[in-house]
Amino acid sequence: MRVNLTVNGEARQADDVWPGESLLYVLRERLGLPGAKNACEQGECGSCTVYLDGTPVCACLVAAGQAEHRDVRTVEGLPGPDGLDPVQQAFLSAGAVQCGFCTPGLVVAVHDLLARNPTPSDPDIREALAGNLCRCTGYENIVAAVKLAAGA
Amino acid sequence: MKPFAYQRAEAADSAVATISRTGAAYLAGGTNIVDLMKLGVTAPDLLIDVTGLPLRDIEALPDGGMRVGALTANSDLATDPVLRTRFPAVALALLSGASAQLRNRATIGGNLLQRTRCRYFVDVTKSCNKRRPGAGCAAREGEHTDLAILGASEQCVATNPSDLAVALALVDARVELLTEGGPASMSVHEFFRLPGDRPERDTNLPPGALITAVVLPATPIARMSTYRKVRDRSSFAFAAGSVAAALDVRDGVVQDVRLAYGAVAHRPWRAYAAERSLRGAPATVDNFERAADEELAAAKPLRDNGYKVPLIRNLTVGVLRGMTEASW
Ligand SMILES: Cc1cc2nc3c(=O)[nH]c(=O)nc-3n(C[C@H](O)[C@H](O)[C@H](O)COP(=O)(O)OP(=O)(O)OC[C@H]3O[C@@H](n4cnc5c(N)ncnc54)[C@H](O)[C@@H]3O)c2cc1C
Ligand code: FES
Ligand code: FES
Numbered sequence: 425m426r427v428n429l430t431v432n433g434e435a436r437q438a439d440d441v442w443p444g445e446s447l448l449y450v451l452r453e454r455l456g457l458p459g460a461k462n463a464c465e466q467g468e469c470g471s472c473t474v475y476l477d478g479t480p481v482c483a484c485l486v487a488a489g490q491a492e493h494r495d496v497r498t499v500e501g502l503p504g505p506d507g508l509d510p511v512q513q514a515f516l517s518a519g520a521v522q523c524g525f526c527t528p529g530l531v532v533a534v535h536d537l538l539a540r541n542p543t544p545s546d547p548d549i550r551e552a553l554a555g556n557l558c559r560c561t562g563y564e565n566i567v568a569a570v571k572l573a574a575g576a
Numbered sequence: 577m578k579p580f581a582y583q584r585a586e587a588a589d590s591a592v593a594t595i596s597r598t599g600a601a602y603l604a605g606g607t608n609i610v611d612l613m614k615l616g617v618t619a620p621d622l623l624i625d626v627t628g629l630p631l632r633d634i635e636a637l638p639d640g641g642m643r644v645g646a647l648t649a650n651s652d653l654a655t656d657p658v659l660r661t662r663f664p665a666v667a668l669a670l671l672s673g674a675s676a677q678l679r680n681r682a683t684i685g686g687n688l689l690q691r692t693r694c695r696y697f698v699d700v701t702k703s704c705n706k707r708r709p710g711a712g713c714a715a716r717e718g719e720h721t722d723l724a725i726l727g728a729s730e731q732c733v734a735t736n737p738s739d740l741a742v743a744l745a746l747v748d749a750r751v752e753l754l755t756e757g758g759p760a761s762m763s764v765h766e767f768f769r770l771p772g773d774r775p776e777r778d779t780n781l782p783p784g785a786l787i788t789a790v791v792l793p794a795t796p797i798a799r800m801s802t803y804r805k806v807r808d809r810s811s812f813a814f815a816a817g818s819v820a821a822a823l824d825v826r827d828g829v830v831q832d833v834r835l836a837y838g839a840v841a842h843r844p845w846r847a848y849a850a851e852r853s854l855r856g857a858p859a860t861v862d863n864f865e866r867a868a869d870e871e872l873a874a875a876k877p878l879r880d881n882g883y884k885v886p887l888i889r890n891l892t893v894g895v896l897r898g899m900t901e902a903s904w
Contacts, residue, residue, distance in 0.1 A: 425582070442579075443579075443580055443581060443582035443623070444577045444579065444580065444613070446610070465614060466611050466614070467607055467611060467674075467675075467677075467678050470675065470677055473677050476681075479649075479651075479680045479681075480676065480677050480680060481677050481678075481680050481681045482607070482677045482678060482681065485605075485606050485607050485610045485611060485678075485681065486606060486610075486681070487582065487603060487606050487610055487623070487625070489582040489584070489625060490603070490606065490625060490627060492584075533676070533677070536676075550811070551676075551811055552676055554675050554676070554811035554812040555674070555675020555676055555677045555678060555812055556675075
């Protein structure tokens, strides 16, 4: 089947999509957007987090056909004309990135958190990011990055 | 994953007709069925995507109840201001489930039909009567720390994993359906079932039926309700045990009370025996303990899940005590 969708503001089309493919697969393998990562494929790790019609979801559990005519924003779509989004910059500045596998999903989740709650408390941050697992950092610097971005 | 066809439902009645005829499956948020298809636990030939149907309204009914469209996202319902006032236990149960990303995608109808997390059910190399009737139950003698202590059968010791369902059992919610014969409705108590000798059936939903809405009947006591969930970590895990409670205490006496337990049985477990024991009794820790013990007298723990009995007992006491103190 063919899937028509908007990705990072651009109308895109993916052809020969098999119904069993996920939105994550379509983004990574058919549309050349490897930002969202593929780890558990079961909704457990959040590496694949993207905005779907403005709401963060796990792209690994969205069937490709469900993206038809929808609006998707990935980590690749976050930087503005002046460069990195403040959340991305904060992750770099705070040393919140080690292997980087969890980072794109976390950046999208934090971007959404700060849009809804510009001054989150520690418990707010922990709960909002509970669906994003990181095997490297121990989360300390990730929480620091959120606070840095919130203050920016 | 086995190849399958994908269709978008144009209308509810034609979707119901197709599903009833073919045994295809509905696709809503996909957070459970897509996962189970990847694991090979379920393998429909056709998925009918119902997310385009207009079943997303959250209505505050004038009598104090609510009607919630089946395709409402768990996160949208959890943050609804009317729900938080009229049915706080339902909002808390929703917020205690899964993660933000999943709640954004998961629907109310799909939540009620999510399947058990029993490890033998989701592992196609293991024997499970729920997945393959007659295959045997490996959980009884195997890893069952998270499984049922109440209402299980020789064939199945699975638990229902939904937090929402526990809060819905507390408020006697109703499930509205569209069946081949037309609209229908059933109470959540009729909807969920114990495994008995038909563990392959999670619910009494008629074959092919589409859930269209969940109705929360006007329930004044639910304004003083809560949900507490115990799990291995403080967020993003299924319950080891949970309690939904609503309490009305006046002059130190329980005027009315409702209790429902999660993660203890194949269905959300309404604790009617405990409720009966408490109505009209002084709101004391002794009485809370006795009520929980009366309910849990029927528990038949397996080798490794006996911890759930004191867990639910202590949760019951802790929740009721907290609510009593708050009502002073
Ligand atoms: C990692 C992870 C952690 C989770 N943790 C929790 C938790 O802690 N607590 C909790 O309660 N839940 C938890 N969940 C489960 C989650 O809440 C459910 O997966 C979700 O609610 C299912 O909704 P859905 O719309 O995605 O359903 P789908 O996956 O689309 O569908 C589920 C089932 O319902 C059927 N269906 C869907 N809608 C309808 C309808 N309107 N009428 C008839 N049939 C329908 C489908 O055919 C399918 O069989 C977790 C899930 C994951 C992946
Ligand atoms: S890859 Fe989607 S949640 Fe892990
Ligand atoms: S930085 Fe490696 S998983 Fe998070």
